[in-house]
Amino acid sequence: MTGTPAEIKACCAASYGSDAVALLLGESYHPGGLSLTRRLAERLRLRSGHRVVDVAAGPGATARLLAADYDVTVDGVDLGEEGIARARAATEQAGLAAQVRFHLGDAERIPLPDGGFDAVVCECAFCTFPDKAMAAAEFARVLRPGGRVGITDVTIAGHGLPQELTTLTAWVACIADARPLDEYVALLEAAGLRAVHTEHHDEALIRMIDEIEARLRLLRMTAPRRLADAGVDVDAVLRHTTLAREAVTDGVLGYALLIAEKQLVSAYTS
Numbered sequence: 001m002t003g004t005p006a007e008i009k010a011c012c013a014a015s016y017g018s019d020a021v022a023l024l025l026g027e028s029y030h031p032g033g034l035s036l037t038r039r040l041a042e043r044l045r046l047r048s049g050h051r052v053v054d055v056a057a058g059p060g061a062t063a064r065l066l067a068a069d070y071d072v073t074v075d076g077v078d079l080g081e082e083g084i085a086r087a088r089a090a091t092e093q094a095g096l097a098a099q100v101r102f103h104l105g106d107a108e109r110i111p112l113p114d115g116g117f118d119a120v121v122c123e124c125a126f127c128t129f130p131d132k133a134m135a136a137a138e139f140a141r142v143l144r145p146g147g148r149v150g151i152t153d154v155t156i157a158g159h160g161l162p163q164e165l166t167t168l169t170a171w172v173a174c175i176a177d178a179r180p181l182d183e184y185v186a187l188l189e190a191a192g193l194r195a196v197h198t199e200h201h202d203e204a205l206i207r208m209i210d211e212i213e214a215r216l217r218l219l220r221m222t223a224p225r226r227l228a229d230a231g232v233d234v235d236a237v238l239r240h241t242t243l244a245r246e247a248v249t250d251g252v253l254g255y256a257l258l259i260a261e262k263q264l265v266s267a268y269t270s
């Protein structure tokens with residue numbers, strides 16, 4: 001049992017704005033880090049002056065990188081108030097506030113106008129949206145015809161997950177409601193977004209698990225008080241990372257990049 005859609009969203013938003021997640025995940029909150037973000041940007045064919053939406057922008061590291069390295073403007077959207085406040089502060093500090101803005105909002109009801117954007121980015125978050133078809137329709141709505149959406153996300157294959165990886169915590173950790181890559185493609189295509197490219201990056205998931213464990217072990221030795229204050233249950237996290245690593249090694253969990261393009265005549269109807 002994982003909870004209602006509203007509970008899942010509230011839990012995601014609260015978790016990702018917390019000190020615990022910042023401690024464990026570091027700068028960006030997805031496997032592959034900013035190097036996979038750069039790869040995504042290349043596949044999206046971002047150009048100077050493009051307008052980009054970062055859906056579920058988290059701490060805003062992606063939005064800042066895209067603005068600084070690709071000279072685009074970025075509208076980041078996230079459900080978490082704490083996360084948005086952190087993202088705005090870091091963006092101000094980086095001197096990028098004129099190019100990057102953040103909006104409190106739901107991926108299933110993006111608070112931005114129709115057809116105003118060249119690209120949508122959504123990293124390690126689509127899998128957590130309870131209504132994925134609605135989120136895909138929203139990506140299509142905000143894109144101009146010919147605009148592209150780039151997703152990187154957790155994928156699932158085979159006979160499913162161990163019970164312990166189907167809880168609300170696992171949902172928030174982008175695992176419990178992950179889908180096969182084909183299903184992500186079908187969800188986007190049903191919204192009028194034709195898949196033009198896919199790549200597998202399963203090794204990025206293993207690296208992220210390794211990094212979380214390394215951070216956790218270091219903090220347990222050097223700053224146990226910080227972990228306790230942030231409410232991190234070290235043994236529980238290590239249990240989950242062990243199971244998640246096994247699931248990747250067994251070919252059950254993976255990570256993938258997917259690019260889709262809005263058709264000139266969109267299937268989206270409002």
Ligand SMILES: C[S@@+](CC[C@H](N)C(=O)[O-])C[C@H]1O[C@@H](n2cnc3c(N)ncnc32)[C@H](O)[C@@H]1O
Nearest residue numbers: 012013016029030056057058079080106107123
């Ligand atoms: C794993 S983090 C990824 C953050 C960012 N994309 C990155 O890669 O660094 C997932 C993010 O999705 C946000 N989120 C979850 N559900 C959402 C929803 N329905 N609408 C908007 N944001 C959501 C969470 O608040 C969190 O910041």
